[in-house]
Amino acid sequence: MTDALSRPTSVLLVGGTSDIAIATLHALRSPVLRRVVIAARPSEGRDAVMSDLERAGYLGVEAVDFDAADTASHEAMLDASFAAGDIDVVLVAFGVLGDQLDFEEHPDHAVEAAQVNYVGGVSVCLRTAQRMKTQGHGALVVLSSVAGERARRSNFVYGSTKAGLDSLASGLADSLHGSGVQVLIVRPGFVHTSMTSHLAPAPLSVTAEDVADAVVSGLKRGATVVYVPATLRVVMSGLRHVPRAVFRKLPI
Amino acid sequence: MLSVFDAAEVSAAVVDAGARGVLARGAGRSYGDAAQNGGGLVLDLMGRTSFDVADDGSVTAYAGVVLGDLIPGLVAKGRFLPVTPGTRYITVGGAIAADVHGKNHHRDGAFGDHVRWIELITADGTLHRLARDGSFDEQRIFYSTVGGMGLTGVIVRACFDTIPAPTSAVRVDTERFNDLDSLMAAMVAGDDRYRYSVAWVDGTAKGAKLGRGVLTRGDHAQVAEVYGQPLKAIPTGNAPKLASPPIPMSPLNRLSIGMFNEAYFRRAPKHRVGEIQGLAAFFYPLDVLAGWNHVYGPGGFLQYQFAVPDSGADVVRSSLERLGSIGAPSFLSVLKRFGPGRTRSPLSFPIQGWTLAIDVPTRVNGLAGVLDGLDELVLAAGGRLYLAKDSRMSPHTLESGYKQLDEFRAVRSDLDPRGVFTSDLARRLQI
Ligand SMILES: Cc1cc2nc3c(=O)[nH]c(=O)nc-3n(C[C@H](O)[C@H](O)[C@H](O)COP(=O)(O)OP(=O)(O)OC[C@H]3O[C@@H](n4cnc5c(N)ncnc54)[C@H](O)[C@@H]3O)c2cc1C
Ligand SMILES: NC(=O)c1ccc[n+]([C@@H]2O[C@H](COP(=O)([O-])OP(=O)(O)OC[C@H]3O[C@@H](n4cnc5c(N)ncnc54)[C@H](OP(=O)(O)O)[C@@H]3O)[C@@H](O)[C@H]2O)c1
Numbered sequence: 050m051t052d053a054l055s056r057p058t059s060v061l062l063v064g065g066t067s068d069i070a071i072a073t074l075h076a077l078r079s080p081v082l083r084r085v086v087i088a089a090r091p092s093e094g095r096d097a098v099m100s101d102l103e104r105a106g107y108l109g110v111e112a113v114d115f116d117a118a119d120t121a122s123h124e125a126m127l128d129a130s131f132a133a134g135d136i137d138v139v140l141v142a143f144g145v146l147g148d149q150l151d152f153e154e155h156p157d158h159a160v161e162a163a164q165v166n167y168v169g170g171v172s173v174c175l176r177t178a179q180r181m182k183t184q185g186h187g188a189l190v191v192l193s194s195v196a197g198e199r200a201r202r203s204n205f206v207y208g209s210t211k212a213g214l215d216s217l218a219s220g221l222a223d224s225l226h227g228s229g230v231q232v233l234i235v236r237p238g239f240v241h242t243s244m245t246s247h248l249a250p251a252p253l254s255v256t257a258e259d260v261a262d263a264v265v266s267g268l269k270r271g272a273t274v275v276y277v278p279a280t281l282r283v284v285m286s287g288l289r290h291v292p293r294a295v296f297r298k299l300p301i
Numbered sequence: 302m303l304s305v306f307d308a309a310e311v312s313a314a315v316v317d318a319g320a321r322g323v324l325a326r327g328a329g330r331s332y333g334d335a336a337q338n339g340g341g342l343v344l345d346l347m348g349r350t351s352f353d354v355a356d357d358g359s360v361t362a363y364a365g366v367v368l369g370d371l372i373p374g375l376v377a378k379g380r381f382l383p384v385t386p387g388t389r390y391i392t393v394g395g396a397i398a399a400d401v402h403g404k405n406h407h408r409d410g411a412f413g414d415h416v417r418w419i420e421l422i423t424a425d426g427t428l429h430r431l432a433r434d435g436s437f438d439e440q441r442i443f444y445s446t447v448g449g450m451g452l453t454g455v456i457v458r459a460c461f462d463t464i465p466a467p468t469s470a471v472r473v474d475t476e477r478f479n480d481l482d483s484l485m486a487a488m489v490a491g492d493d494r495y496r497y498s499v500a501w502v503d504g505t506a507k508g509a510k511l512g513r514g515v516l517t518r519g520d521h522a523q524v525a526e527v528y529g530q531p532l533k534a535i536p537t538g539n540a541p542k543l544a545s546p547p548i549p550m551s552p553l554n555r556l557s558i559g560m561f562n563e564a565y566f567r568r569a570p571k572h573r574v575g576e577i578q579g580l581a582a583f584f585y586p587l588d589v590l591a592g593w594n595h596v597y598g599p600g601g602f603l604q605y606q607f608a609v610p611d612s613g614a615d616v617v618r619s620s621l622e623r624l625g626s627i628g629a630p631s632f633l634s635v636l637k638r639f640g641p642g643r644t645r646s647p648l649s650f651p652i653q654g655w656t657l658a659i660d661v662p663t664r665v666n667g668l669a670g671v672l673d674g675l676d677e678l679v680l681a682a683g684g685r686l687y688l689a690k691d692s693r694m695s696p697h698t699l700e701s702g703y704k705q706l707d708e709f710r711a712v713r714s715d716l717d718p719r720g721v722f723t724s725d726l727a728r729r730l731q732i
Contacts, residue, residue: 050334050729053603053692054669058729080673080695081729135339135728185321185340186725229339 050137050186052081055269057137057188059084061130063115063173064143066094068242069192072257073140074102076265083108086130088115089143117143118161126256127176138268139177140190141170144210146244152206155159159206160273166210171217178221181230188268191218195236195276198285201301222273233267235260236285237277251301302326302343311344311455312426315721318342320684322723325455327395328367328630330388332604333692334725335399335450341723344455346394354378354463359417361460364394372580381466381521381580383415387635389585394456398527399689400649402449404497404584407640409464411651413447414460415645423454424717440645445712448649450688452713452722452732464520471497471583473519475573477566480620481512485655488516492638496520497583503566504621504631504659505559512621514636515569519583534675558630587633604690605672606658608639608651611667613682617657620675624659634659647705647712650687658690669693688726696731703717706732 051057056079062070065087085107089095091114102110113129116122119241130136137262144166152159174191197211215234217299222232237260239251260277267275277280288296305311315323321341328347329336337343345365352362352371358380360371368382369389375381379597384396384403391401400413409415418432421442431443446453474495478484484500492498495518502514609616617636624631635658642652662670676698678687685702686694700706710732713722726732 050339050725052729053333053601053663054672056669056693079669080676080697081693083696183321183340185338 056081059136061086061136061139063088063141065089066098068257069260070142073264076261085110087112107130117165120172123172131180135184138188141280147263149204149271163210167213170214182228186229190233193236195238234274238281302345306370308457311422316426320605322721324724325451327392330391332690337725339480339725358463363395364456366393368639376469380463384412388460402651404499407638408496419456419458420458421454424721448646468522469529470527471519471578472522473576473578476516477569477571484514496709500636501635502636503562504561504634512629602660602662603692604660606687606690607679608656608684609684610654616678616682623671629665631659631663647709699730
């Protein structure tokens with residue numbers, strides 16, 4: 050049960066090794082937090098996250114195996130996560146960025162990315178929604194991206210996977226209205242994380258901590274959509290109306 | 302939410318409860334999540350409103366009866382509720398389940414101290430008549446149910462004693478104090494002379510004025526004292542809907558809360574003795590403001606109420622200071638002295654000493670950290686927080702404050718091994 054100050058007692062990070070997920074966990078930390086589930090593929094990275102969290106003094110940290118592409122295993126993953134009690138916040142943070150030119154040359158790679166980002170997202174979000182509806186409370190936080198808002202020449206495959214995920218989450222938010230469950234869609238711009246470390250930062254870039262703060266305040270306000278930084282809301286609404294011939298040529 | 306009328310309906314609902322369990326609700330006046338059961342069943346017992354006042358003044362009432370609805374009949378017989386909280390829109394079930402206290406705790410104890418017997422439906426659907434002087438096993442369940450926040454079962458009916466009240470008026474002495482020390486000293490020195498005592502504390506005053514307040518103390522007036530005085534009758538009738546529209550004024554901000562407190566303080570007489578007040582004015586000043594809890598605007602507010610032994614009196618000052626330091630404005634801070642607690646009720650809140658209730662808007666920056674810090678002071682002083690008002694403590698704070706929590710858990714697991722009775726509060730605090 051999240052308390053009156055919007056502090057969760059239990060958190061599930063799906064894609065638990067993501068930089069944004071970990072930063073968000075730190076921002077949600079409080080004396081009432083007593084259970085943290087890290088859902089991720091078994092790896093050295095996951096082991097490192099586990100020992101970091103334990104060293105930092107987090108209580109009740111556990112790992113469950115999760116591969117976004119293997120949707121047949123998701124039911125068991127969520128069962129394992131919810132078995133020990135209600136979960137107040139589920140953060141859907143897994144995702145691959147990929148490379149647009151590679152996607153165009155190897156459509157199979159694009160299909161794989163769609164399988165992870167979109168199909169995996171459909172599976173995790175719907176299964177989580179069922180469980181939260183049953184418990185009558187909770188927040189599902191979905192990492193979308195401004196890239197999904199209007200597909201750009203430079204990364205439309207990734208953008209389309211986020212567009213699909215974003216639409217799903219947005220419909221889910223409406224379907225869960227009145228159930229006690231909140232859906233929070235997070236649309237960051239460029240975030241400095243391991244996903245983007247090989248790229249030159251775009252304008253208005255932010256850190257994982259900025260995204261975390263936006264998530265915390267969005268949860269507090271009961272928001273459905275947050276942009277990070279907040280100014281991107283205006284920028285994107287402008288970009289949506291730029292004529293296609295111009296948009297195509299924009300250096301973004 | 303399911304409306305239930307008689308014991309058979311309650312019993313059927315309990316036996317059929319699904320995986321998310323079941324919980325009884327009264328008037329929903331508890332501040333946090335005590336009367337909520339997310340995803341599960343909540344039983345509304347307010348449909349059955351009959352009660353009886355016996356010649357000896359004892360009341361036998363169904364659990365959903367509203368305390369305020371008992372008052373006219375009691376007053377007519379020269380009696381009054383043995384204990385009443387600051388609102389009359391709570392139910393008999395809620396009064397027992399939270400073991401509520403009033404301005405007379407130092408004299409008369411909590412509501413549970415006046416209860417003769419209860420009828421409780423436990424997890425197996427059976428009805429038990431539990432008397433306070435019953436068998437050992439009966440008493441164990443009786444005392445755990447008093448203060449047990451609905452987690453031992455559903456109270457369907459209860460019998461409790463009342464106190465004599467020769468008139469429907471209260472004789473009140475009011476005194477104003479410019480700082481916390483003089484206020485607290487006066488309470489220690491003089492509360493014993495009064496049946497009722499409570500201090501309103503200015504939650505916005507700082508520095509030398511920190512904790513300045515208005516102390517009102519009194520007792521039921523004798524007939525001779527009110528002879529010839531016009532008295533306003535106490536309004537009766539049902540509780541207003543909880544979801545009342547917001548008060549049509551701009552939400553209180555730091556400035557207007559400060560102004561309210563200043564005005565309240567200035568309006569109070571420096572020292573006035575023997576004023577005759579009506580029951581409603583004295584006991585329920587907030588009830589006239591239906592929807593007053595919307596005054597903080599969107600985002601809502603929370604109540605922080607702790608009790609500490611006399612040796613922890615400093616915590617009162619520290620909490621006002623610390624909340625002041627983050628500019629958390631309080632519309633309503635109430636300070637009271639408690640008499641001895643009832644150790645046989647593991648979750649009953651009152652312990653001898655001081656209790657302070659403060660309400661603060663949840664949107665104040667830094668509030669979570671300050672309250673967590675205050676929890677530690679309260680625990681270090683041997684104190685605890687009130688479950689009926691809590692919406693944010695940690696399981697650790699609960700366990701450290703209520704040393705007999707395990708006794709309660711043992712009773713609960715005997716009565717309800719599958720955990721049929723549960724609430725959002727119980728889940729959040731791992732009761
Ligand atoms: C303005 C205001 C002032 C207040 N002042 C005081 C005060 O001075 N002193 C004080 O002690 N409290 C005070 N309170 C708190 C209030 O008295 C308690 O929260 C009380 O329990 C509310 O009763 P209710 O009928 O609304 O119960 P609810 O809020 O509906 O329920 C409270 C608890 O009782 C349980 N419960 C209710 N009915 C039953 C039943 N039939 N069987 C088993 N369990 C049941 C519920 O499960 C829940 O855990 C105040 C509250 C308000 C809003
Ligand atoms: N960084 C940005 O600029 C930005 C902008 C907008 C939105 N986002 C979104 O924010 C989310 C978090 O990204 P981040 O920036 O924190 O990047 P990150 O640190 O690289 O995190 C991505 C995570 O996805 C996981 N993942 C990838 N494929 C997976 C699979 N098949 N199964 C399970 N997990 C898989 C990774 O887990 P492994 O450890 O197992 O690889 C990794 O933890 C992503 O959804 C991303 O699209 C990022």
